[in-house]
Amino acid sequence: MMGTEILMNVTPQETRVALVENGVLMELNMERARRRGLVGNIYKGRVSRVLPGMDAAFVDIGLERAAFLHASDVAPVEREELPREETERNEPIQRLLREGQDILVQVIKDPLGSKGARLTTYITVPSRYLVLMPGNTTIGISTRIEADTERARLKTTLEALQAEVQTSYGFIVRTAAEAAPVEALKNDVIFLEKLWQTIQQSARAAKAGSEVYADLPLTLRILRDMVGVDLEKIRIDSRETVQRVSEFAREYVPELVDRIEHYPGERPIFDLYNVEEEIQKALERKVELKSGGYLIFDQTEAMTTIDINTGAFVGHRNLEETIFKTNLEAAQAIARQLRLRNLGGIIIVDFIDMTQDEHKRQVLRSLEKAMEKDYAKSQICDVSPLGLVEMTRKRTRESLEHQLCEPCPTCSGRGYVKSAETVCYEMFREILREARQFDARELLVLASQAVVDLLLDEESASVAQLQEFIGIPIRFQVESLYTQEQFDVVLL
Known part of the structure; x- marks a missing residue:
């Protein structure tokens, strides 16, 4: 029985990571150097517009489109001018934020289609076992950890660590922390505490509209997030990445170090398990x-x-x-x-x-x-x-x-184009309109190959009839760059 494998295909422009279960491609993650995903990144933003009607605000974080922050995603920290007891109620956005205000925000949704990124001020910073919540002191436990005894153990352990490290932050315990030793949890608490201090320092020095913290690159992020999954092998086709991933694993996921291997094969790594073919099918x-x-x-x-x-x-x-x-x-x-x-x-x-x-x-x-x-x-x-x-x-x-992919330039994403016949009849109407309006000796029609073929063949009788009716000759010319729907009637 084969287990779960990760295949990493790394080039300077693009990183692709395939998750293969029992020889079948289950997931594909990709990151392009020119367009890295933004989820998890923290920015120092500036409120550019407050929209009471939508109970939201647009925030400039330095991207081409302003990002969107809904009132429900504004944490109490940003609501300092309000008395504490009021912050728990649903306050209108104009009482929470004002235009020109600088705030620390985190991306929770990448810009999708024509929409800008979605933001929150409930900042969270993940590590291997925990997620740091600087905004409060509570401890939450992943619902995927089901055993009551383990949930209780993790809760008491974290409470003790909060007191020991004297941290004033809350934590979410990730699924990967099930059965994790106290020492490992303590290392995570210390690591996150340090990381958050660094982020705060960067935020203080940063200009509005700039990135303060970026989540790990895909090759490392996948390792952090896959903890707890029983991985057989992690095969990587770039020696440099093997080194970087191994260093990261030694520090954060030591049990995976032996499973990381360089793939030196002649065949591209994604030809294993027909990954490349499966990607084509998935489109x-x-x-x-x-x-x-x-x-x-x-x-x-x-x-x-x-x-x-x-x-x-x-x-x-x-x-x-x-x-x-x-x-x-x-x-x-x-x-x-x-x-x-x-x-x-x-x-x-x-x-x-x-x-x-x-x-x-x-x-x-x-x-x-x-x-x-x-x-x-x-x-x-x-x-x-x-x-x-x-x-x-x-x-x-x-x-x-x-x-x-991108929308088809011919049909603009409709999934169909007007038939050659429809375009012919549209053209006839246009010819009649222009012949009545202008005085021309001859008409030249530019159209695609399929439309001209139809005009000169099945519709030739209609064309002859039309020429007789308007009393001027019509010439046809194939324009190879025209789509089936495009045509031009030129007066000569």
């Missing part, structure tokens, strides 16, 4: 299922929809059995594709209609179970009266499609 609308059924993924502005079809799958017993089997297989494939494509926000799954309630229950349970391995938080609702399953998945980064 397609259609996902084939082993049984012959298939899924169709459509990403829109508001939500992602997933449609399931039986396709070529013909069950052995009866239709209901065929549908049930296809839906079960689809549930597994969907969970994997959501992670791989990094789809977030609202997701609507249109399973094939099932008549038996027990089948519906099992398919839903199967989807929930498959989603448990996902690091992004998700919430799944029951099957709706229309047979749809609504779910949400936490989105922090752009989806794979948005990271790797």
Whole structure:
């Protein structure tokens, strides 16, 4: 039985990290030198506009688009002019912030599409086992640590460490801290305390609109966040990165040091386990299922929809059995594709209609179970009266499609273009309009190859009729750079 492996493909321009479970690509993270993700970065920002109508403010953090800060993300620290008891209520944004004010903010969502980054002033700084919360003194424990005895042990340990190190900050205990020795937790508390002091010093000296602290680069961040996952191997195709990752591991994740290895292979590292091929597939609308059924993924502005079809799958017993089997297989494939494509926000799954309630229950349970391995938080609702399953998945980064692709310049993201026939008839109308309006000896029509072909072939009779009607000759010229929808009518 193969375990979980991490493959790192590093070039000066781009770092790609693949998470492979039992030989199957489950997740892909990428970071480009020109566009590093901003989540977790801390900035000294300046409030540029306060918007009472939206209960939010725009903050300049030095990016091309102003970032967005909602009133609910403004921590009490920023509310110093208010009496303490008032800060707990929902205060309107204009009482919390004023234009021109400098504040320390952290990015919680990368700029997505046309939206600026989303900010919070509830700053958190993560380490291997803990997350530092400078704004308060409470101790929270990850809900994934389920054993009551372990939760109690961690809580008392952290309280004791708070007193010992004399820190006035709160901490969240990460899932990785389960069964962690006291010494390791203490090292983390000291490390985070020092780091936060450094961040504060940098913030004091920084100009508004500048970065104060950047989260670790992807190669190191992945190691920090994967603690607690049973990793078999970490293979890296760059000697320099192996060195850097090993140094980081020696200090923070010593148990992983022996599993880090340099991949010197002739074949590119992403050819192992067909990772490159899987990435290409993850950009397609259609996902084939082993049984012959298939899924169709459509990403829109508001939500992602997933449609399931039986396709070529013909069950052995009866239709209901065929549908049930296809839906079960689809549930597994969907969970994997959501992670791989990094789809977030609202997701609507249109399973094939099932008549038996027990089948519906099992398919839903199967989807929930498959989603448990996902690091992004998700919430799944029951099957709706229309047979749809609504779910949400936490989105922090752009989806794979948005990271790797851009809208088609020909159709501008519509997914279709006007047919050559439609363009011909539009052109006829334009010719009539211009012939009536202007006095021309001849008309020259510039259009794409497909449209000109149609005009000279199937529509040649219509063109002859039109020439006779307007009484002037029409010449056609192919313009190779025109898209199918573009044409020009020139008067000569």
